[in-house]
Amino acid sequence: MGGVLTDLRPDYQKKKLQEMEGVVSVLPNTVLKLHTTRSWEFLGLTDSHVGGSYGGDIIIGVIDTGIWPESESFRDEDFGPPPAKWNGQCQTENNFTCNNKIIGARFYNSENNYVSDIKSPRDSDGHGSHTASTAAGRGVAGASYYGLAEGVARGGVPSARIAVYKVCWAIGCALADVLAAFDDAIADGVDIISVSLGSDFPSPYFEDPIAIGSFHAMKNGILTSNSAGNDGPFQRSVANNSPWSLTVAASTIDRKFVSKVVLGNGQIFVGTAINNFDLNGTSFPLIWGGDAANISFGASPEFARVCFPGSLSSIKLEGKIVLCDVLSHGSAILYANGLGAIMISPVYDFAFSYPVPVTVINSADGAKIMDYIKSTDNPIANILVGETLKDVMAPRAVSFSSRGPNPLTPDILKPDLTAPGVDILAAWSPLSSPSIYVYDSRRVAYNIVSGTSMSCPHATGAAAYVKATHPTWSPAAIKSALMTTAMIMDPRKNKDAEFAYGSGHLNPVKAVDPGLVFDASESDYVDFLCKQGYNTTTLRLVTGDSSVCSSTKPGKAWDLNYPSFxxxxxxxxxxxxxFTRTVTNVGSSNSTYYSTVDAPSYLSIKVEPSILAFSAIGENKSFTVKVYGPQIVQEPIISAAIQWTDGVHVVRTPLVVHSVLPTYPSMPRTNMLPPDDLNIYHKNGIMRGILGGN
Incomplete structure (x- = not known):
């Protein structure tokens, strides 16, 4: 491609570039944000399933903030050379080294901004090391966060190889870099791609770099696992909605981290926190944030009560514990010489790490502590070292996990499934503090983090497990196996039901023997895009090839061979x-499947035929699902399910019905944000979906 663009107007440049030969699409180089162990045991994928060299030929491509190669999670003892299919490279700038575990590493920075980062694939943030080790880290005995969650930390397939593509820096994850990383990962020969990042606002598929990149991956037989986003609990907040990729929500595991507060009057309150600070049983003065207002800064008590950075007076707060009326910045207390904080939040189903002793309590307990402060001349308190408790309610969809329905294509259920994404222990970069705060001097080898960034690599590891067992299966078949075998979630714990958890909770062991799969190819997704209103020109912006829309007549997505309805x-x-669907027999050669329907009485769901008889593995059978019911208005979700069983396998597909506006609104994604996992959300005070606002 040649030519010089002398007119610097963006619209002119875009038009001229689009006219040049070989250009598929022209998008502004905006930035995306990062969506940020017992968990594998909780999923049932124990060492007995993935021990030894199981999965050693599987290569997982991780598009993220890079990796810390010296971590124990990435050692390569007993690993042979990379598989013959590997075509990648290792960029060794600034003393970065690969091995037979990390077999490839590249970095991209089209914005040429290396502030507070290293010009190499090395991870200075921690996010990329955490996600990579969750998917495929080696087993490390005695791993913990200052003694919390101590045990063996490992990934889903410890013998899988890792290829790293560093696209995220201090300024974010540039669109051009994400697309380049996808292209390289595909050419390098990876088997699964893990992408724990996304954007805040839905955009058409041809403007979404992850949708475009994952489409190209799908064409080459590679499944992309995506995070659903951290903008819950609001509906239509789910990110990464393309039907050819796997979109993963976040849910809890059966442990939680708490820290107790002891008041001077003997009252004890239990809050959530990842707190390693030991105050040695000593109580310290307790003050309400509104009484510690920084008048010189212009802060009123109303402003200071939320403990915003700069709003608290260091003279009033020094050596004290402060009560904050909202979930707030740890940096605010640190900057004001405070000793610790008690924070109030209506939602606290996951824990943060702070640079000072902190615990997060509910509003009712906060009111009691406030009453104590007002009624006592010299209120005092102590925040105890964190503890680990069993969460008997797990798994539950966590509050921050983004919800459906799908804002782009409401007739495709998103998210696809849920996986552990709360309080996950995994590898970390020693260049980054565990709380992400600049002035936090602590450094750890393993950190506890929450986010759909953490659930995504769990699904990635499960997909690698299925791929290792069935190397010839298509991306759609692997995705189908994960979805149709997912564990049923309890809607009483999750009011958003399938819009919170999709097909259910990830169940890797069941997924290797699903019985039937819903397969799909590039031509199926092309037909889907054409029915969504794409013409041949816009279609090629996604496919990057010579695909043609034979018809541009708009249509529903009901006929896409998707493993949910x-x-x-x-x-x-x-x-x-x-709906029409086709299933492929991957179970027993001679098998007969019988269908059952679970639905509210007012919903009529007929499956025709209701019995499918197979005589060979690989045989296809089609069926139709007809759904009828009463008039609905403002109906958030009606849950149903169709189940096929041959007495051995259970193939379950959720079916949801929901109301939309008569003309479903388009929601263009107009801005891409800098890299953000939940810790950085918290640091910057964004916390959308946690506090209910910006």
């Missing part, structure tokens, strides 16, 4: 939808 009904209309 979503029926969006305009407000005020009766429920009516007809």
């Amino acid at each position: 979503s029926l969006s009904i305009p407000d005020g209309q009766h429920i009516m939808g007809i």
Whole structure:
């Protein structure tokens, strides 16, 4: 491609570039944000399933902030050379080295901004090391966060190889870099791609670099595992909605981290926190944030009560524990010489790490502590070292996990499934503090972090486990196996039901023997895009090839061979939808599957035929699902399910019905944000979905 662009207007440049030969699409180089062990045992994928050299030929491509190669999680003892299919490279700038575990590493920085980072694939943030080790880290005995969660930390497939593509820096993850990383990962020969990043606002598929990159990966037989985003619990907040990729929500595991507060009057309150600070049983003065206002800064008590950075007076707060009326910045207390903080939040189903002793309590307990402060001349308190408790309610969809329905294509259910994403222990970069605060001098080899960034690599590891067992399966078949075998979640614990957890909770062991799979190819997704209103020109912006829309007549997504069903009904209309599906037998050669339907009495769901008889592995059978029901208005979600069983396998597909506006609004994604996992959200005070605002 040649030519010089003398007119610097963006619109002119874009038009001229699009006219040049070989250009598929032209997008602004905006930035995306990062979506940030007992967990594998909780999923049932124990060492007995993945021990030894199991999965050693599987290569997982991790598009993230890089990796810390010296971590114990990435040692390569007993590893042979990389598989013959590997075509990648290792960029060794600034003393970075690969081995037979980390077999490839590249970095990209189209913005040429290396502030507070290293010009190499080395991870200075921690996020990339955490996600890579969650998916495929070696087993490390005695790993912990200052003694919390102590045990063996390992990834889903410890013998899998890792290829690293560093696209995220201090300024974020540039679109051009993400696309380049996808291209390189595909050419390098990876088997699964893990992408724990995304954007805040939905955009058309041809403007979404992850949708475009994962489409190209799918064409080359590679499944992309994506994070669903951390903008819950709001509906239509789910990110990464393309049907050819796997979108993963976050849920809890059966442990939680707490820290107790002891008041001077003997009252004890239990809050959530990852707190390693030991105050040696000593109580310290306790003050309400509103009484510690920094008048010189212009802060009023109303402003200081939320403990915003700069709002607290160091003279008033020094040596004291402060009560903050909201979930707040640890840096605010650190900057004001405070000793610790008690923070109030209506939602606290996961824990943060802070640079000072902190615990997060509910509003009712906060009111009691406030009453104590007001009624006592010299209130005192102590924050105890963190503890680990069993969470008997797990798994539950966590509050921050982004919810459906799919804002782009409401007739495709998103997220696809849920996986552990709360309080996950995994490898960390020693260049980054565990709390992400600049002035936090602590350094750890393993950190406890929450986010859909953490659930995504769990699904990546499970996909690698299935791929190692069935190396010839397509991305759609692997995705189908993970979805149809997912564990049923309890809707009583999750009011958003399938819009919170999709098909259910990840179950890797079941996924290797799903019985039936819903397969799909590039042509199926092309047909889907054409029905979504793409013409041949816009279609090629996604596919990057010579695909053609034979018809541009708009249509529903009901016929895409997807392992779930979503029926969006305009407000005020009766429920009516007809879906067609085809399943491929991957179980027993001679098997007969019988269908059952679980649905509310007012919903009529007919499966035709209701019995599928197979005589060979690889045989295909089609069926139709007809859904009818009453008129609905403002209906958030109606849950149902279809189940096929041959007496050995259970193939379950959720079916949801929900109302939409008569004309479903388009929601263009107009801005891409800098890298953000939940810790950075908290640091910057964004916390959308946690505090309910910006």
